[in-house]
Amino acid sequence: MRQILLLLLLSFYVTAQTPNGVILDTSEWIPYEYNDEQIKNSILDMSWIQEKPAGRHGKVIVQDEDFMFLDGTPARFYGGNIFGLANFADKKDAEKLADRLVRTGSNIIRMHHLDVVKPWTDMVVTRSLFGGQMPETTRKLDPDMLDKFDYMFYLLKQRGIYIFLSHISSRWIMEGDDFPGDKAGFDDVSQGFKVEGMFDPFLINLQKEYLKQLLEHVNPYTGLAMKDDPALALMEIINENTLFWIQPQGGFGINSPYYQKMLGKMFSDWLFVKYEAYETLLVSWAEDGKTTFFEDEDPQDGYIKIPHIYVRDSDWPVSETRKRDTYQFLLELQDRYYTEMNTFLRGLGVTIPIAGSNHWCDDVADIYSNAKLNFIDRHSYWTHPRGEYNYVAGQGIDPKPMVKDPEGGHIGQNARRRVYNKPFTLSEWHNCLPNPYRAEGTPIVAAYSCLHNWHPMHYAYYGRWELKPDTINAFQVLYDPTQANLIPISALLFLRQDFKEAEHYYYETLTPKQATNALHNYDRHPRVSLICKYGLAFTDVGLPKCNNPRILRTALNENLGHRSSTGELMWNFRDGRVYLNSPRTQGVVGFLSDQIVKTLDIQFEITTEFAVVLVTSLTSDPIAESDHLLVSTSADARMTGVEMSPQADKVLSTGHFPFLQQPVEGTLMFRGGARPTVYKINSNGKRIGQVPVDNITDSWYFKLTAQNRCMHYEIVR
Numbered sequence: 001m002r003q004i005l006l007l008l009l010l011s012f013y014v015t016a017q018t019p020n021g022v023i024l025d026t027s028e029w030i031p032y033e034y035n036d037e038q039i040k041n042s043i044l045d046m047s048w049i050q051e052k053p054a055g056r057h058g059k060v061i062v063q064d065e066d067f068m069f070l071d072g073t074p075a076r077f078y079g080g081n082i083f084g085l086a087n088f089a090d091k092k093d094a095e096k097l098a099d100r101l102v103r104t105g106s107n108i109i110r111m112h113h114l115d116v117v118k119p120w121t122d123m124v125v126t127r128s129l130f131g132g133q134m135p136e137t138t139r140k141l142d143p144d145m146l147d148k149f150d151y152m153f154y155l156l157k158q159r160g161i162y163i164f165l166s167h168i169s170s171r172w173i174m175e176g177d178d179f180p181g182d183k184a185g186f187d188d189v190s191q192g193f194k195v196e197g198m199f200d201p202f203l204i205n206l207q208k209e210y211l212k213q214l215l216e217h218v219n220p221y222t223g224l225a226m227k228d229d230p231a232l233a234l235m236e237i238i239n240e241n242t243l244f245w246i247q248p249q250g251g252f253g254i255n256s257p258y259y260q261k262m263l264g265k266m267f268s269d270w271l272f273v274k275y276e277a278y279e280t281l282l283v284s285w286a287e288d289g290k291t292t293f294f295e296d297e298d299p300q301d302g303y304i305k306i307p308h309i310y311v312r313d314s315d316w317p318v319s320e321t322r323k324r325d326t327y328q329f330l331l332e333l334q335d336r337y338y339t340e341m342n343t344f345l346r347g348l349g350v351t352i353p354i355a356g357s358n359h360w361c362d363d364v365a366d367i368y369s370n371a372k373l374n375f376i377d378r379h380s381y382w383t384h385p386r387g388e389y390n391y392v393a394g395q396g397i398d399p400k401p402m403v404k405d406p407e408g409g410h411i412g413q414n415a416r417r418r419v420y421n422k423p424f425t426l427s428e429w430h431n432c433l434p435n436p437y438r439a440e441g442t443p444i445v446a447a448y449s450c451l452h453n454w455h456p457m458h459y460a461y462y463g464r465w466e467l468k469p470d471t472i473n474a475f476q477v478l479y480d481p482t483q484a485n486l487i488p489i490s491a492l493l494f495l496r497q498d499f500k501e502a503e504h505y506y507y508e509t510l511t512p513k514q515a516t517n518a519l520h521n522y523d524r525h526p527r528v529s530l531i532c533k534y535g536l537a538f539t540d541v542g543l544p545k546c547n548n549p550r551i552l553r554t555a556l557n558e559n560l561g562h563r564s565s566t567g568e569l570m571w572n573f574r575d576g577r578v579y580l581n582s583p584r585t586q587g588v589v590g591f592l593s594d595q596i597v598k599t600l601d602i603q604f605e606i607t608t609e610f611a612v613v614l615v616t617s618l619t620s621d622p623i624a625e626s627d628h629l630l631v632s633t634s635a636d637a638r639m640t641g642v643e644m645s646p647q648a649d650k651v652l653s654t655g656h657f658p659f660l661q662q663p664v665e666g667t668l669m670f671r672g673g674a675r676p677t678v679y680k681i682n683s684n685g686k687r688i689g690q691v692p693v694d695n696i697t698d699s700w701y702f703k704l705t706a707q708n709r710c711m712h713y714e715i716v717r
Contacts, residue, residue, distance in 0.1 A: 023643050028706040029660035032481035032637065035684045036096055036467075039103060042685025043618070043630055043714050046105030046488045049495050050160025054107075055230030060162075062353050062374050064542075065453060067233075067423050077162065077233065078446065078494040079106035080458035080477070080487075081428065083113035086465045088127040088148040097465050098155035100478070105491030108233060109156055110164035110427050110457050114149070115171035115210075118191070128170075129214070137176030139206065141213050147220075153231070154221035162233035164427060164457065165226070167214060168192060168207060169239035177206065185258030190251040194241055196259055198337040199266065207238070208344050215348055227350045234425065236355045236377060237341045243330040244363040246306065254306070264303040270329045271304065287319035306330070320519055327518035331365045338373060358427055362416055364522075364536065368515040371541050375423040379459075380410045383435045385474040391433050391639065392471055392654040399648040401437040401610070402444070403576040403590035410441065411448045412526030418452070418535030420507045421542025428459035431483070433474040436648055439482040439612045439634040440578070440589050446490035447580050450499035451564055452533055458487070468657065481661045481683070485634040485711050489585075489614050498585040498616070500566040505533035506551050507544045527555040530562035530571045580614070583622035587614035592666075600624070603699075606666035611635040613664060613704075624672065629715035633664035633704065661711055669701035676717030678702050680710040687714065 039045055051057075058070030067075035082101070089097055101109060116125045117135055126132055129149060131142035153163060169192045173179050179186050180202055189196055189203065197203045215227040226232050247253045254260055275281040278300055285292045297304050306326060307316060316323075338356045345354060353374035359366065360379050370376055386396035402409035410429055418424045426449070431441030442458070449456045460475045469479065477483045493499065506528045514520045515538055528534040531551055537544050555562065561572035570579040577590040579597065586599040592606035592613075601623045604613055612634045617626035638644075639655025678691040688710060691702045704713075 022646055023641070024638065026638065026640070026660045026662075029637075029662055030706075030709055030711065032484075032659040032661050033683045034484075036100060038684035038686055040099070043681060044488050044685035044712065045103045046491055047099075047102040047159070049105045049492060050102060050107050052158065052160035053231070054157045054160050054162045054233075057230075059230045060233045060352050062423055065421055065423055067353065067375075067455070070230075075233070076495055076497070077108040077164075077425070077455040077457070078449075078491050079108035079110070079161070080104070080461035081110040081112045081166075082462045083460050084116055084125060084463045085127050086462040087111050087114055087152055088145050089152065089465045090148070091151060093465055094148070094152050094155055096467075097462065098152065098159055098161075101156065101461060102159040102161060104461070104478070104487045105495065106461075106487075107160060107491075107495060108162045108164055108455070108457060109461070110166055111149075111153070112166040112239070112460070113170050113463075114166070115168055117170070117174065118172055120170070130171075135174060135176075138171055138174050139177055139209060141210075141217075146217065150219040150221055153219060153226070153229075157222060157229070157231035162231055164425075165232060165235040166239055166427070167211060167235070168197075171210075173203075173206070181258045182256075184256040188254070188256035188259050190253075192239055192241065192251075194251045195243065195246060195254060197238060198241060198243055199263060199333055200259070204337065204340065207341065211345065212348060215345075215350065227348055232352060234353055234355070234375070235345075235350070236358060236427070237338060237345075237373075238357050240359050240379060241357045242359040242361055242363070242366045243334045244366045245359060245361050260305070261303060263306055264297075266333065267304045267306055267326070267329050268299055268302045270332070271299065271325065274325070285319050285322045285325075287321070289317075290319045291317050292319070292322075323518050327365065328516055331369060331516050334366075334369050335372065338369065342373060353423070355425070362524075364510065364515050365518075367417055367419060367536060368510075368512070368538055371419045371422055371538055375425060376417065376419050377425045377427050378414055378417045379428040380413050380426060381429070381459075382409050382431045382441060383438075385432050385434075388651075389473040389475070390471055391474060391651065393651050395434060395474065395651045397432065397435050397474075397649055399435050399437065401576055401590065402431065402440050403437075403571070403578055404573055406573045407526040408448075408530045408571060408573075410445055411452075411529050414454070415452065415529030415534040416524050416526050416536075418454075418533075419541060420505075420535055420537035420544050424452070424454045424535075426454055426456040429456055430459045430475055430477070433472075433480060434638070434642075434644065434648075434651055436636045437610060438480075439486065439636070442483045442486040442490045443493075443580065443587060443589055443612055443614055444578055446494045447499050447569055447585075448529075450494055450497055451502050451566065451569060452529070453501050456494075458483070471654070479659070480637065481659050481711070482634050482637045485632055485661075486612060486614065489616050489630060489632045493582075493585040493614075493616060496584065498582045499568050499580070500582075502532040502565050504531070504548050504551060504565040505544060506547050506549075507533075507535050507537035509537045509539065509543065509547075511539050525552060525555055527558075527562065528552060530564070530569075531555055532565040583624070584626075585614065585616040586623060587612065601671050603669040603671075603701075604666065605669070606664065606704075608635055608662070608664045608666065611664045611666075613666070613668070615668070623670075627717050631668065631713040631715065633711050635662040635664050637661045663706040663708070664704055664711070665706060666704050667701055668704065669696070669699050671699050673700070674717055675700045676715050679714040679716070680708050681712035681714050682710055685712075
């Protein structure tokens with residue numbers, strides 16, 4: 001069915017069938033251009049949203065599920081990531097980058113991949129806090145790179161942008177780091193210290209050593225150590241890591257005898273504390289038809305295996321008691337790591353909220369472990385690319401629309417991971433290139449984050465910082481117009497709280513014993529998240545006062561879609577449309593052709609098959625009364641000359657800049673009021689002409705056409 005849908009969509013604008021794929025007719029598509037000087041002070045410049053400098057209200061604290069500043073001001077964060085080279089730009093480029101970031105309207109940037117030391121597919125590895133590629137050691141910060149990092153931090157702070165510090169994500173150990181193990185153990189330490197970094201004392205001490213250097217160093221541009229700077233809002237202990245994701249090979253594998261024995265010895269010691277004697281352990285783990293100990297295990301000599309299939313896997317023929325013990329041991333080991341690192345950071349004087357990690361897994365024990373810190377942070381990707389991260393030949397994708405997902409894509413995925421009474425950040429999320437439907441992500445995440453009281457951060461605004469790069473990867477959204485078109489309006493609607501926070505909720509409630517039992521099953525109902533707040537509640541973390549069973553029944557029984565409890569959002573997953581309908585921001589997302597959609601003040605009649613159209617007030621007044629409105633549209637966008645497979649699931653031939661934007665066509669009709677002036681706005685936010693406006697009865701309307709050569713419109717009345 002999905003392939004039929006894709007082929008129908010492609011048939012609207014295929015111009016040529018090549019031997020292997022299709023090239024679209026982009027003759028009426030609009031080149032995407034961005035000029036730093038032109039966009040300054042334009043209608044698309046949202047730098048007026050931020051309060052400057054960052055930190056003016058004091059440090060960030062946690063109050064129940066909210067972030068607050070010390071002076072009592074509520075803290076709401078919307079933004080993105082910069083990674084790799086973008087953190088270490090030369091001063092003039094850093095100033096241009098900081099200006100571009102603030103003009104998106106974002107008020108938080110996660111500084112990520114600061115520690116890349118080995119060549120990597122994204123071409124963002126020539127600079128890091130340790131210098132360049134393949135430094136002799138990672139135990140000393142490079143003075144020049146630290147200065148560049150300090151300057152970027154300072155520039156963002158001055159512009160009202162807070163920092164989320166992601167300090168360890170890509171680090172490897174190097175020959176000069178004095179690793180105490182053998183060559184196999186050295187080679188087993190993977191990028192970002194995955195798995196081993198949560199239990200090896202040597203790797204944990206490396207993390208502490210690095211953090212002490214970074215956080216206590218005084219930034220010469222701010223005059224403050226980072227640990228004391230109120231512009232540092234949030235931080236994590238380690239990126240995308242968990243002991244509940246041990247794999248047979250690769251980054252999450254424990255593949256060397258050195259580390260297998262280290263972890264096996266820890267498990268053995270834990271078991272003998274619990275059972276005291278080998279005979280007691282033997283009896284407890286015995287079960288008819290199940291293996292008690294494998295031939296290469298020796299509990300009395302201090303070695304018991306932790307395979308990657310430790311939970312409910314028929315290929316691991318051991319007793320349920322052994323599975324539960326393995327699970328409990330890993331939980332306590334992960335808790336111990338978080339406690340040790342949190343205590344260390346507090347000892348340095350760090351007072352801001354700290355999260356554990358942000359793995360994409362749904363394992364309840366992992367979420368429960370993270371809930372013991374200050375806030376929950378998760379990562380979420382809709383149609384993550386395959387094969388290649390860069391937008392070049394060979395890159396693959398699953399080209400499916402999120403609006404047709406009955407569980408709400410990012411919304412349902414992350415509501416499952418949210419914890420009652422804890423703030424929730426989505427520090428990486430993305431609807432990735434080259435999915436032709438990716439424009440849907442930005443407005444949906446912004447609006448539903450208002451409903452759920454989440455804090456979303458796009459991954460990523462920049463990796464390499466270049467005005468005219470030769471290529472980009474799937475994650476650099478500010479080079480990709482499908483989402484760059486919608487970030488300013490989405491930042492405004494979120495930070496202004498145009499969509500009300502849900503008062504209703506339904507949380508799945510678990511005791512600590514249930515949360516830490518590998519064999520405990522419980523239902524999850526992510527569809528509830530399309531109606532109101534949803535997530536997990538742990539009885540020792542916080543217990544909701546009153547779950548609403550009627551909401552659960554509604555979510556399970558409705559086969560068309562769901563209206564939010566606030567009445568402002570509607571997700572029709574059968575037809576693939578989402579409606580945004582608040583007094584100050586209204587719009588439609590998804591499959592819109594041949595449909596008339598009405599919101600409070602606007603009638604949308606869009607002929608483009610798949611598109612996003614948003615209208616927002618640029619004043620404090622609602623749309624019906626405002627004298628200044630912005631209309632932003634988006635659909636597909638592709639590099640010039642790119643060739644895709646017939647199913648749109650693979651790049652067959654690399655394209656080149658500029659990006660070409662598919663124009664959104666149709667009619668917008670507004671109820672009441674005097675007939676305004678409507679300006680066409682180009683990618684740089686500049687007026688390039690007017691659009692005819694007509695009246696009908698008590699309404700006025702104008703047309704969106706390819707001939708307008710724009711994706712934005714300014715309405716002045």
